[in-house]
Amino acid sequence: MTTTDKFAEEASTSPNTPVVHLEEVGKSYGNVHALRGVSLAVRQGEITCVLGDNGAGKSTLIKIIAGLHEHTDGVLSVNGEERRFSSPRESLDSGIATVYQDLALAPLMSVWRNFFLGNEITKRPFGRLDDRKMKRVADEELTKMGISIPNLEQPVGMLSGGQRQCIAIARAIYFGAKVLILDEPTAALGVKQSGVVLKYIVKARDAGLGVVFITHNPHHAYLVGNHFVVLKLGRVALDTHRADITLAQLTNEMAGGSELESLSHELRGIDPELVVEPQDRPGAI
């Protein structure tokens, strides 16, 4: 049984146990409360979309799960066990792979070297790098995921942003991640490239991983997400599942529907021309 099969089986046998669980987690940077009382359950075989405006606390949340920052309050558990990561290595060793927007890929190195970066295959007895095997496996794995890169000797820096994201996702799946955290993977991409990346996000979910998809974009989130969490000023403003929310409601939530409502009220008193009508709001149909 492959690692992926094993995790897929675990996900199907214990669908209700979150693989990563935050309970009332908080993080303060001195006097700045970046996160307060954040609870979040990430389950295998699900895409959890974390949405929020600038400064909402998305990066802080990722950094805690990825082992870059320690939380100052609450409990973080992985597979039911309380954890406090003091390095990214500890998070990775717990099966959590994080793909940052600016990517943990080395732009001047070839595609296949990047695929194995930090996990190189060596030959016995002298521990020399087994370039031939790494090239072959990288080729097989990328092909298996339907990622077409004609020349694996090409430096990664010459690929498109979408291709780079796909390589990073394929690598996380191959090395047996249980949880994949994607930091705004579609933010810098056009529509077509975003579509390709969203397809691989779904593949990661279907391989049994728990995916955390950080995004500003409710349309991208709604295309693939099973679970939606909206952060506002460091707190959870919404935590819901797909069956309980429409795209229009999610978009409205992101655009600050209730804030717009009260602003509209205030403006009505000042100048009727400035009122935000429901049909003008983002997400209105």
Ligand SMILES: Nc1ncnc2c1ncn2[C@@H]1O[C@H](COP(=O)(O)OP(=O)(O)OP(=O)(O)O)[C@@H](O)[C@H]1O
């Ligand atoms: N190292 C830090 N020191 C002090 N304050 C910080 C630090 N990192 C983040 N903050 C503050 O914490 C809050 C949340 O920031 P965070 O970067 O987590 O938000 P974000 O949702 O990722 O925003 P963006 O989409 O702009 O990246 C902000 O008020 C920010 O200024």
